Amino acid sequence: MKTADQPGNKAEAGREAADRFDQIENVAAKMAIVEHAVNVHGGSLKRRHLNLMMVSPGYRARRSGAGRYELHKQPCVVLTVERKWKPDEVTDLSRHLPERLEVSISVGNRVVQYMVPTDVQPQEWTGNLRTQSSNGITVETSPPCSGAITCGVELGTSAGPMWLALSALHVLTPAPCLDAIPKGSIGIELSGAGAAVGQSTPYAGCLRWDAPSFDAQLATISPARLNSMFADLRLDFFQIAHSRADINFLASVSQFYVHTSTNRLNGPIPDQGDICGQFCFFADDSLKLVYTVTDDQGTKIPAYITHPDLIVIAAGDGKPVTQEGDSGSPVFASYNNQTFLVGMLIAGPQTGNSGDRMVVLPSWVLFNPANWSSLPPKTKSIRPTFHMP
Known part of the structure; x- marks a missing residue:
């Protein structure tokens, strides 16, 4: 026996x-x-x-x-x-x-x-990912950098609410210095129009050489300008994904879609302007993304940057993928006639590469004040919005 x-x-x-x-x-x-x-x-x-x-x-x-x-x-x-x-x-x-x-x-x-x-x-499949710096904006640097506004944010501070715009740090501060909080005050224009949108602020995360990074930054913007950027979304109500558990559920019932703008650097996406993708996997600091950064000698160099919590999605063979200038785009999912903000696009296939993987910085990371290296004094909350009062 x-x-x-x-x-x-x-x-x-x-x-x-x-x-x-x-x-x-x-x-x-x-x-x-x-x-x-x-x-x-x-x-x-x-x-x-x-x-x-x-x-x-x-x-x-x-x-x-x-x-x-x-x-x-x-x-x-x-x-x-x-x-x-x-x-x-x-x-x-x-x-x-x-x-x-x-x-x-x-x-x-x-x-x-x-x-x-x-x-x-x-x-x-993931080895040729790099940052893709409309909502389309052009940051006034030499050469200029293109990207997208993710959404507006309401900061809850001790002095009252502050209204700003969110995008990727590598968009609002092209080639940021490693291990340093950006100084801000870089002008931002609406892509293709030359109309002033606002300025970057020092309220940001930080790209680090040998530790997980946080690729996000805030900019000043007028409420009217932000509202016009997202008028096509018609989001009367939306929710955010609060955890991996939320993503696990949404991935089982919905595709994810990157919302691009009509004035994007590489031209508008047909139909509703969305690039669809299916959930692939969660990634941690084992996934290295290629950024252009500035070293302590003032030289622009490529660097591998890691993040502690990322979502990787895939468009599928032959389907549209994000391109240069799409970094900062908001990423959504839907369920039961409700829209969920999943996060912010920060990377996609390198130009000329046939890959279809795209990388998303999750919403629960973006809107946690503890993840930011610099915020206004006594900021207690960060709430996303697509319509400012």
């Missing part, structure tokens, strides 16, 4: 745990288990497998018969590697990445075992 710890019983228990996970119908519930598997196994997997770049909660991707990859709404642990090995390339089984990861979840007074699937994806 086999005991519980014999190989036959272990294999059977593993199959049951895999079936238990696969039979869960709620995608958001599956993603919660996947995130737990990443937290449990991510560190040890990276230590054992030197070619493993990222361990992320996300969706499965598969090659179609035509050779194109397609995303499927199947939660899994995404294992991003420098390159995918062919089946016969590695004979040492210890170097093979696991097809499933075992996790234990407490449910009431019992512990339930799951075997969570993994999906190995090549780094090339």
Whole structure:
């Protein structure tokens, strides 16, 4: 008779745990288990497998018969590697990445075992991402930088509310100095019109050389100007995504869409001006984005910058993707006739690259005052708006 710890019983228990996970119908519930598997196994997997770049909660991707990859709404642990090995390339089984990861979840007074699937994806799908500095604006630098306004914000301060505009730091301060808060006072114009919009302020995050960064900055703007920028949205009411759990739910019921403007640098997007994308995975500081920055000698150089919490979405092969000048664009999802602000676009495919991945700085990061390196004194809250009073 086999005991519980014999190989036959272990294999059977593993199959049951895999079936238990696969039979869960709620995608958001599956993603919660996947995130737990990443937290449990991510560190040890990276230590054992030197070619493993990222361990992320996300969706499965598969090659179609035509050779194109397609995303499927199947939660899994995404294992991003420098390159995918062919089946016969590695004979040492210890170097093979696991097809499933075992996790234990407490449910009431019992512990339930799951075997969570993994999906190995090549780094090339995310290795050519860079910042994409209308709402379209042109920042008055030499050479000028183009980007987009994300939204207006109401700052709750001890002196009363302040109304400003939000965009990416790398848009409002092109080639920012590393490890320094921007000085502000750079003029901003409406792209293609030459009309003054406002000025950048020193209220910003910071791009850091060897620590996670925060790519956001505020600018002055007139309420009338901001309201005209977003008149096409007709947002009488909207909500924001408050957590990864909100994204897990929204990803199961909605696409994400990057709202671009009619005066964008590369021309308007047909129809409603939105670039659609499907959730791929959450990324942490393992994902390195290419920025143009200024070093302590005053020289502009490319640098790899990381962020602690990002959302990666994909347009799909042959579909429109964001381009230079789209950084700062707001990203939305929808559910039950409600609109959710998901975050701000900060990066996409490098010009000339065939990739379709786009990177979003999440709303719960953007609107948390604790993440900002500089804000007006005693700022207690940051609330997004698309209509200023």
